[in-house]
Amino acid sequence: MSHRARRLTRPTPLRGSNGVAFGPDGRLYVAQFLAGEISALDPATGDLEVVVPADGPVQAPDDLAFGADGSMYITDLVPGRVWRRHPDGAFTLVTDQVRLPNGIACVGDRLFVNEMIPGGRLLELTGGEPVVLTGGLAMGNAMQLGPDGHLYYPHMLTGEVFRIPPDGGTPELVAADVHEPVAVRFGLDGTLLVLSRGAEGIITRIELHGTGERSLLTSGLAGLDNAAFDTENRLFVSSYAGGGITEVHPDGRTREVAPRGFAGPFGVTVDLGGTVHTADHYRIAEPRESEVATTELLTFAHGIVADGDLLHVTSQYGQVRTYDRTTRAVRTRAKDLDQPLGIAVRADGVLVVAEAGAGRVLAIDADDTVSVLADGLGRPVDVAVDEENCYVSDEAHGQVYRLDDGTPVAGGFDAPQGIDVAAGLLHVAETGAGRVVTVDLTTAETVTTTALPAAAPSTRDLPDLRVHGFPGIPRPFTAVAAAGGSLYVTADGTVLHLIPAEHA
Structure with missing residues (x-):
């Protein structure tokens, strides 16, 4: 039996898009935190060029700005660095x-950054030691110089916008009760x-002169x-959730550029109705023919299983949560x-979880009591x-084990990750070999193998999962559902539907 794969x-070429700024060449430069890249986009044609690749010195680019001489300045979020990319491409x-x-x-010629943490600082980095303009930011983010010569910036945690003179002083509250602010920008007017x-996707317009009217x-x-x-x-x-770049017209119409x-x-x-659900880091989402539809913005969703109207999700940052769709x-x-x-969910409703970092498999019952089903594994992934x-699949040992007796049911895999079982067949995403392998559990024979789309191996040096107490970049993995x-397999930036050849 063989399968035909369809996406x-x-x-998207921009898997998560974060900071954006127009460069001296008229292109829009896009920082991609998860991908570790910066790309340049021609808004007229949609042409994209990777100008800072993932194997460079920048690990987690989140925002960027251009200096007067054409240098690009980049905030490298997780490692806590700020870089200058000179016009000739060299980094400092x-x-x-x-x-x-x-x-x-x-x-x-002056450079300013802020910190995305509670109690963060706004700093000038023009030369020598950083100069603190102010502290106490409730998670800062994208900021800009206003037409009045002040720096404007959001407090993400409190729904406020402040401003401060570039030479320092007392921050002034500009707007309160703003809906989940993440960035401030000024139009040419x-x-x-x-x-x-x-x-x-709310954008709040604030008229700063006169009445301060909002729309x-x-x-x-x-x-x-x-x-x-x-x-x-x-x-x-x-x-950050859907990636890409979109033009937004004043009347709310949109045009997808990337x-x-x-x-x-x-x-x-x-789920039982045939709907496919994915855990997409910042959200739970459904793949559809023309789009990826957001079910819920649920940050740091990585593993997922359907259970009636419930979706149980894991996070590599330590949580197991249950989302009720109703x-x-x-x-x-x-x-x-x-x-x-x-x-996974057992027939008795108990959740079974692969705790990869601890080499264990856990059970979580209806009262949220956690117990250990198995330990001493290498790196259990699914x-x-x-x-x-x-x-359970053990990526480090190349095996899939039956937990009840610890027996290997299939082995010799190169980095097995996602697994699923249906109708006596075990399906294994063998990521090291770039394929899905199906094994008959009765005979232990391989029934079929299906190659996954080739993807260049990443040479990125990923930072720690947690830095300064905040989540870093998650480790990717390939999942499979029967x-x-x-x-259905997560691979190549999409969900692949592997259809048996006789049904294709």
Whole structure:
């Protein structure tokens, strides 16, 4: 038996788009935190060029700005660094004395950054030791010099916008009760726009002169991150959740310039109605023919399994949560685990979780009591259950084990990750070999292998998962779900539907 693979969505070339700024050449430069890249986009043609590749010195670019001489300044969020990329392409480290630097702005020959942490600072980095303009930021983010000569910046945690003179002083509250502010930007007419990081894609317009009147524009773009105006006052926005670049017109109409898509995806599951759900780092999402639809912005969703109206998800940062699709309520089932990844539901409703960092498999019952089903594994990545048994893939040892007796049921794999069991067949995503292998559990014979789309191996040096107490860049993994005689696999920036050849 063989399978034919088809993509359920088109991959986006910008898997998560963060800071954006127009460069001296008129192109829009896009920082991609998860991908570790910076790309240059021609808004007229949609042509993209990677100008800072993932194997360079910058690990986690989040925001960027251009200096008067054409140098690009980059906040490297997780390692806590700020870089200068000279016009000739050479890099200079500006500082490594900041914690989660995010917002960045150039004012002539002066450089300013802020920190995306509670109690963060706003700093000038023009030369020598960083100069603190102010502290107490409730998680700063994208900022800009206003027409009045002040620096404007958001407090993400408190829904406020402040301003401060570039030479320092007392911060002044500009606007309160702003919807989930993540970035402030000024149009050419001096109007202040504040982007929301929420699901509705709200942009708040604030008239700073006179009445301070506000108006809301709802773009429908989940997870806005940053924005830039071109010389014709056209607004282009990025999305940390959906990636891509979109032009937003004043009346709310949108034009996709670089296509949106998945940030991952990571885990995949299929509910009883046949709907495919994915855990896409910043959200739970459904792949559809023309788009990736956001079910809920649920940060750091990595493993996922459907259970009636419930979706159980894991986070590599230590949590197991249950999301109720009918009420949109989120319940934390466990926390402070060591890189939980794959998750399954037994017939008795108990959650089974692969705790990759601890080499264990856990059980979480209806009362959220956590117990250990197995330990001493190398790196358990995924779990699967059938009517009688539970199975776990061990990426480090190249094996899939039956947990009940610790017996290897299939082995010799090169980095097995996602697994699922259906109709007596074990399906294994063998990531080291770039394929899905199906094994008959009765005979232990390989039934079929299906090659996955080739992807260049990453040479990125990923920072720690948690830095300064905040999440870093997650480790990617390939998941597989069996449903209706076919398979669904997260790979190549999309979900692959593997259809048996006789049904293709």
